[in-house]
Amino acid sequence: MFDVWPPALIMVAGAILIGLLRGHWRTLLVLGTPLLSLWAIWQIPDGVAATVTFLEYPIEPIEGSPLRRLFATIFALMAFGGGLYAFRQAKWYELAAAYTYAAGAIGVSFAGDLITFFLYWELMALFSTVVVWCGGTPGSRAAGIRYAIMHLLGGVILKVGIEGVAVHTGSIDVQPMLASNFDTWMILIGILINAAAPPVSAWLSDAYPESSPTGSVFLSAFTTKTAVLALILLFPGEPVLVGVGLFMVMYGIIYALLENDVRRILAYSIVNQVGFMVCAVGIGTQMALNGAAAHAFAHILYKALLFMSAGAVIYRTGFSKCTDLGGLFRTMPLTAVCGIIGALAISGFPLTSGFTTKTMISQAAADESLVFVYFMLAAASAGVFLHAGIKFPWFVFFQKDSGLRPKDAPWNMAAAMVLLSVLCILLGVFPNLLYAYLPYPVEYVPYTAGKVLFYLQLLLFSGLAFFLLLPLMKRTLTISLDSDWLWRVLLYRIARTIYTTGASIGIALQTRIGKFLDALRKRAGGHFGTQLSRAGVFARAWSIGTTALWIAVLLTAYVLFYLV
């Protein structure tokens, strides 16, 4: 049936085997599976590689294109990096869940039809929830449930859209569309929920920081970037996305500035970075889509690197708040250096992968004469340096001396961080390594003296602003209300009110009916009054129901026996 090995199924098979193997065999499996999957990804030719008919729908589980291969490649690379980072520290079921989650992301990358797309999409939702739960604390349990509700809701909305498109157009192909009717809007909203777009961005910063130090590395990579890929495939040039993206960019910065928890700062900056990509998809030119794809690729590497650095700190110290941390550069120099490289890359410093990819998006905005977008993105670039580029390393590794003297990261965590640091710089110094694999031909030249100088001014003076405004940035032991307040508090209060009102109405009714029945009984006289008063109204109804159920069961059994 398949001329090619399906890379997603290789990951699923690997994930299943993780639980069965022990010791070195498991290590080999954890590190080998993503590489095998990566090999399979590069065997997939352009175009539809396999078609299966299911319920008269042509299912195309594998469709190759440069864009799809690019995303699948980074997902497989990330699974490898995450596996290397986690395999000695994470529980086997966390690794298995994370690999299945990665399989979902790779599967979505190659989905040629909306049904396959949806199945892998839900696979991601399910197993990312398990990864959140692997945090193992009451907080992660609760956050995981909220996360699951949000993603299942998103899935339902997506499904409504897909079914609408299938019924009304007769085609389930993954192909560009515009949000022009109810069906396509539903698909767009379903995808945007996964991209952490407003008003539900809060799911991301709620759930990711509750996972284990290793789990958040996996979580940072797949869900939002799969959503970016889905947007590129389905909604290139959708004008709504420009505004949505710009909002996400600013939202991420402002909330990250207010935040005290290290991983929550990084979580908000995911929203910020994905905002750049969403905005680029909205611009929709070849340059912009190249920029979105390239930025997603680079972003996965440096964001995972930042989460690895934060994870190593949390693993060694047990603390995750800026107010508890500080001065760790003394004993965790490698983690500090890798964290700083990640921070420079996310800020788009020249010679890092952030510079060679993010500036493509700004260039696309400039080419289209989108003045407002261009200046917002420039301000946001400065803001990224402020909230992630300096704030993260400063509060964790410098700031004050917290007195903590933890050991540096374990060797496998260190190896993963060094690997990603090297990649971040490699793509910054030799951008053509990445440009060669972008969906459209690249004529963009990232390194011109003027552009480098402009960004150096922009970034270094935001650095100056950071240190001058440091008194204003003093961390406090607080959280900031986000849109999740709507469902964690407001919706909860409404539900409680409805519940308590309903309950009191119920009780009132019950007493009324009871009185009414008493009156009836008295009127009927003493013939069967004794039994009635003993059985009670509800108990009697229940016993009849049970009897009916048993009769139904016996009848079914009888019919089954008769037929067999």
Next chain:
Amino acid sequence: MNDDNLHWLVRPATIRKLWWAFSIVLALTVVAQFIIYVKGYFGVDGWFGFGAVFGFLSCLAMVLFAKALGVFLKRDEDYYTAQDDAEDGKGDGDV
């Protein structure tokens, strides 16, 4: 611990030197615009020192905006758990 004498990186003298070095680099990035032409896509962004001023001011604006927003949005860390305990009374987690 081992900190009778401070790590060289956090000694006041080093920090003073770092500030000097940083200031010189900042000045250089602006002065360099005499030599290096910065292409402005929309006119203003080609102005002398535009990147520096824009970067600084947008950061200032964002920090102040965040600070102002924080007045309304900041809550105690146990806001969500405390609220559950208060309203629930049964203590069945903070779902």
